[in-house]
Amino acid sequence: MISASLEDYLEFIHNTILEKKEIKAIDISKAFNISRPSVSEALIKLADKDLIIYEGRKGIKMTKKGIEQAQKTVKKHKILSDFFTKVLKIDREQAEKNACKIEHVIDDEIIEKMENYKESKYKDNE
Amino acid sequence: MISASLEDYLEFIHNTILEKKEIKAIDISKAFNISRPSVSEALIKLADKDLIIYEGRKGIKMTKKGIEQAQKTVKKHKILSDFFTKVLKIDREQAEKNACKIEHVIDDEIIEKMENYKESKYKDNE
């Protein structure tokens, strides 16, 4: 198990690497508004859990395990965010913000139902 | 602001008083599987925040402020749980479990949409 904060950081690291090929600790500090020492601490924890490879200034890399975990979170996030915007007609920004928080506590079964619901019902009304 | 744990305890205290007229610290300990000292600590915090009146063995009472706050949580909980069971066809137990966690992090706007959604759409399919 991993905490909500660490899951957020891992997700961000993953997304940023996909988008910009690399990421530095300072990017996390800025993105989440937390101090540089707190980022260091979090990165060490992620590395301890074998989710990233962290070698200080040499950079941050995802491990296979880290990528798998991050992908799960990203998928949950997307399903939640889509459900909120498309089914409940919530604006994108608020949908994103809430997805970020709920993705850490919701069970997979509900996520699955949301995903299926999307396919079976609301598309008819578009 | 109040933490998720304290909000859970407050909600439980409120529901139990409504149901059984009174509640003791030990009931919270059993319900949430936390130690008696942890309950004491939590009750002192709730009292500090003016949400309950706590006088040790003399009992626990809700304040006006506490009742209002608990009612909000209970309402959120119910809307979430109903949405999960009726719209997403999740079983009651899992719906309850997830409502308990999500109620602490979800925005009011989404709760409102869930409530309205209920009225406008899925009732047609029952």
Place this chain on the structure above:
DNA sequence: TATCATTGTTAGGCTCTCCTTACTTTTTTC
């Protein structure tokens, strides 16, 4: 190349929520 800015680390501290152990106080029950 010397200086300055940026990035990261160390050390120490804070709050929160939980714990255990060891009382004290109240309530049962024999």
Place this chain on the structure above:
DNA sequence: GAAAAAAGTAAGGAGAGCCTAACAATGATA
């Protein structure tokens, strides 16, 4: 009414996740 059980409190501790201040290392620039 005395012993035992139940309920609550005090004291001290642990881990998570933050913080600041101070220091070290790297990189850019004049």
